[in-house]
Amino acid sequence: MRLTITVNGTEYSRDVEPRLLLIHFLRDDLGLTGSHWGCDTSNCGACVVCLDETPVKSCTVLAVMADGRRVLTVEGLARGGRLDPVQEAFAACHGLQCGFCTPGMMLTARWLLDHVPDPTDAEIRAAISGQICRCTGYENIVRSVRQAAAVRAEAAGQADPEPAG
Amino acid sequence: MTASRTSVRSYTRDEAGPGPGRAGLGVTCAEGGSLQVPAHVEYEKAASIEHALELLARYGPDARVLAGGHSLIPMMKLRLAQPEVLVDINAIRELSFITLTDGELRVGALARHAQLLDSALAGQLFAILHDAERVIADPVVRLWGTVGGSLCQADPSEDLSAAFAALKGTMVIRGPDGSRAVSARKFHSGPYETVVGAGELLTEIRVPVRPGGGSAYLKVARRVGDWPVGAAGAAVWLDGDTISDAGIGLTAVGARSFAAAEAEEYLRGRRPTEDTFGRAGEIAAASCRPVSDQRGPADYKQHLARELTIRVLRTAVRRAREPQLAVPS
Numbered sequence: 001m002r003l004t005i006t007v008n009g010t011e012y013s014r015d016v017e018p019r020l021l022l023i024h025f026l027r028d029d030l031g032l033t034g035s036h037w038g039c040d041t042s043n044c045g046a047c048v049v050c051l052d053e054t055p056v057k058s059c060t061v062l063a064v065m066a067d068g069r070r071v072l073t074v075e076g077l078a079r080g081g082r083l084d085p086v087q088e089a090f091a092a093c094h095g096l097q098c099g100f101c102t103p104g105m106m107l108t109a110r111w112l113l114d115h116v117p118d119p120t121d122a123e124i125r126a127a128i129s130g131q132i133c134r135c136t137g138y139e140n141i142v143r144s145v146r147q148a149a150a151v152r153a154e155a156a157g158q159a160d161p162e163p164a165g
Numbered sequence: 166m167t168a169s170r171t172s173v174r175s176y177t178r179d180e181a182g183p184g185p186g187r188a189g190l191g192v193t194c195a196e197g198g199s200l201q202v203p204a205h206v207e208y209e210k211a212a213s214i215e216h217a218l219e220l221l222a223r224y225g226p227d228a229r230v231l232a233g234g235h236s237l238i239p240m241m242k243l244r245l246a247q248p249e250v251l252v253d254i255n256a257i258r259e260l261s262f263i264t265l266t267d268g269e270l271r272v273g274a275l276a277r278h279a280q281l282l283d284s285a286l287a288g289q290l291f292a293i294l295h296d297a298e299r300v301i302a303d304p305v306v307r308l309w310g311t312v313g314g315s316l317c318q319a320d321p322s323e324d325l326s327a328a329f330a331a332l333k334g335t336m337v338i339r340g341p342d343g344s345r346a347v348s349a350r351k352f353h354s355g356p357y358e359t360v361v362g363a364g365e366l367l368t369e370i371r372v373p374v375r376p377g378g379g380s381a382y383l384k385v386a387r388r389v390g391d392w393p394v395g396a397a398g399a400a401v402w403l404d405g406d407t408i409s410d411a412g413i414g415l416t417a418v419g420a421r422s423f424a425a426a427e428a429e430e431y432l433r434g435r436r437p438t439e440d441t442f443g444r445a446g447e448i449a450a451a452s453c454r455p456v457s458d459q460r461g462p463a464d465y466k467q468h469l470a471r472e473l474t475i476r477v478l479r480t481a482v483r484r485a486r487e488p489q490l491a492v493p494s
Contacts, residue, residue, distance in 0.1 A: 001208060017176070017205070018206055018207060018208035018251065019176070019202060019203040019204065019205060019206050019241075020176070020202075021202060021203075021238075024176075024202075040201050040242070041239060041242075042235060042239060042306060043390055045303075045305060048305060054308045054309070055305050055308060056305065056308065056309050057235075057305055057306065057309075060234060060235050060238050060239065060309075061234060061238070061309070062203075062208070062231075062234065062238070062251075064208050064210075064253075065231075065234065065253060065255065067210075108304075108305060126304060127304055129303050129304065129389040129390075130302065130303020130304060130305045130306055130389060130390055131303075131305070
């Protein structure tokens with residue numbers, strides 16, 4: 001069936017089989033291989049992308065279910081040539097080792113910070129609890145998300161200074 | 166890129182043959198390698214409840230309702246479900262509500278787990294629902310998985326089936342001839358089976374709000390997202406210092422209809438003491454028939470049924486004594 005999806009701001013129309021999974025549509029049809037195809041059983045979270053505003057494990061969604069919707073993948077996180085603060089923080093805090101879980105981790109982190117700008121470590125750990133880092137680099141992933149929150153708070157403080165006095 | 170491209174994007178048969186343990190399921194993706202994908206299926210998007218019912222009537226038993234898909238799609242990959250047609254109900258906004266109407270909490274079948282967990286109304290009226298939702302799957306899965314989908318999946322280890330059994334809720338099922346109400350305890354007809362017939366759709370779950378109520382849920386699981394080793398939920402209604410009614414829901418431990426009817430009978434009319442909770446836990450555990458598997462031996466699961474029942478009763482009674490949300494009549 002005919003499918004129209006806006007991925008990272010670009011509209012794509014394709015004919016697909018209804019059984020095609022979103023992760024394979026993104027990787028194989030659009031060539032967006034930043035989203036990783038991991039466990040295939042919705043356990044590992046390597047395939048997390050945002051569907052409209054909400055993170056989803058794209059190995060467990062049919063591409064046709066995304067028809068008419070917006071998808072954000074790791075390729076769309078940077079804006080205007082500038083990395084997202086989450087990406088900056090993952091680089092600065094060594095939030096990745098092999099990098100396989102990283103795109104999914106970053107998209108979930110972005111979503112968390114959009115809803116909870118200053119999360120506690122417990123909230124960060126809860127948010128990524130459905131995602132697996134097989135390098136077991138969780139400490140640095142949590143540190144990265146915390147750093148992204150701090151950078152954002154600082155930027156917000158500069159943009160909107162406290163009134164003097 | 167090795168797969169041939171056709172005008173319609175498709176999976177291709179794995180010419181190297183299926184991988185071990187996946188007989189007949191191997192297909193290749195464009196990158197090569199074997200993967201597990203659903204079998205051929207047709208797809209229809211329902212725009213309204215009426216439209217969904219029309220589609221379900223047209224395709225009969227060959228159709229399956231597709232909501233969040235987080236149970237159905239994995240089942241389709243494994244060929245444990247092989248529908249001919251999927252009727253996607255995700256666009257039916259009118260099925261996503263959570264309201265307090267006519268003294269009942271009403272949860273639309275398409276309400277997402279995260280939505281129920283975020284509903285202050287649901288949490289204040291029935292803390293058991295928030296206790297349970299916090300430990301269902303993981304946060305990303307909860308954003309898409311639906312309340313109705315979990316109930317209709319009817320997995321014998323599913324949490325909300327036990328929670329709504331404890332609350333003595335009612336499922337509302339729409340069919341071509343209108344709606345019918347089925348008690349939560351009569352909703353399941355067996356493992357992975359419900360009384361929702363071909364051509365029918367679960368539309369909402371209702372739980373009456375009664376005065377003096379308190380509820381709680383506890384689950385023991387090996388890790389986030391795994392099936393529980395065992396879980397229990399309790400709802401109690403106090404009249405002064407007497408238990409006027411109680412509901413006990415159990416999952417993953419072989420409880421009939423996800424409930425412990427004998428223990429509920431024992432609790433009715435008694436004072437909510439530790440001795441009472443202990444005896445109710447014993448009766449509940451004795452009514453379970455757990456099976457030994459990789460999550461634990463049967464006797465351990467029976468122990469969990471007893472201990473978790475005691476703990477949730479204790480919490481439910483404490484909560485019943487806390488100030489209650491005023492319910493407009």
